[in-house]
Amino acid sequence: MSISPAVLETAGRLVGFDSTSRKSNLQVIDYLKDTLSALGADCRLTHDDSGKKANLYATLGPTDRPGVMLSGHTDVVPVEGQAWSGDPFKLTERDGKLFGRGSADMKSFIALAVALAPEFLERGLKTPLHFAFSYDEEVGCIGVRRLISDLAGLPIKPRLCIVGEPTGMKVVAGHKGKRNFSCSVHGKECHSALAEGVNAVEAAAEMIAHIKEMQREIRRDGPFDPAYEPPYTTLHTGIVEGGRALNIVPAHCKFEFEIRALPHHDVEMLTDRITAYARERLEPEMKAVHPAAGFDFTIMNDTAGFDLPDDNEAVRLVTELTGDNRTGRVSFGTEAGLFNNAGISTVVCGPGFIEQAHKPDEFISLDQLAQGQAFLRRLMNRLCE
DSSP states (O other), rough: OOOOHHHHHHHHHHHSOOOTTTTHHHHHHHHHHHHHHHTTTTEEEEEEESSSEEEEEEESSSSOOEEEEEEEEBOOOOOTTTOOSSSTTTHHHETEEETTTTTIIIIHHHHHHHHHHHHHHHHHOSSSSSEEEEEETTTTSSSSHHHHHHHHHHHHHHHHSOOOOBBOOEEEEEEEEEEEEEEEEBBBEETSSOOOOOOOHHHHHHHHHHHHHHHHHHOOOOOOOTTTSSSEEEEEEEEEEEEEOTTTEEEEEEEEEEEEEOOOSHHHHHHHHHHIIIIIIIIIHHHHHHHTEEEEEEEEHHHHHHOOOOTHHHHHHOOOOHHHEEEEESSSTHHHHHHHHOOOOOEEEEESSSGGSSSTTOEEHHHHHHHHHHHHHHHHHHOOO
């Protein structure tokens, strides 16, 4: 199947914008807004506090009824420290693949959605087609939360949503949630030869060891869901910072950890177990030496998981479009859980594979791009009936 030249051109334009999460995404958003506005789309922007990033929500077709929304994020992960064989921000074709940062995750899907928009219009949309393009997904689905808040004020909201993250065009009807924590540990500084201090690094280490022990327990006892890989909730500590010199008892330590929970695993219970260990087991000894010593836990990000039944409207539609009634579950997160919590039935289905993302020489195969194009044209048949 041949790929529309407009799709390839749009994908090249999108990959060419360096929209790494720490940078502005306005070049991408302005390009998408201009493209859709020229087709007559009703476009709305929601900015972050700095004004340097924005979400785009746009609608083509009738405005008096709910439609189908295509959702994707415009930011990408960094390329620094990775051994790319070429310019990561120039889409390059070779050996049946398109290489470039964001080619798999997930600018190719956005390119498909926007480049095929004129065909939707030419066919005559009977059901609206909505577009939701967000910022800062890669650092915690931050931007889409403002977009969802904006949607709440609209008289007509999308009926259902397809998030185009790379799933190999398989329908994903559930994924784990993710809760990120920052923990600051406060001790008391003194000379390491003395016994009058409170070692914040050691206290943090005991807390981290407890989190690790909880992981061992869950890995052994569950709960389990074989639809996921791994089939259980995971806990992980990724950053630890503390100490200034070996001969000084450290007064401060900070570490960050996460919980990636199965949708039906009680995250609050796990959170309470962690904080209770700090309050009941570790802090009494610390405060006996220094009353101000202890732990401060901050939730940095909380992205919802979801798990939809086979008879859900979004699941039924997208499985019909793919021709595959099987649904999958994944351990990575998307904005789908947030949309589902907002009352918009949402599944994940897009071209490419997550295994090819976030790495040097990220790519999407032309075959996957062609499958994504065919999928959207089948959606076109449904919305233009």
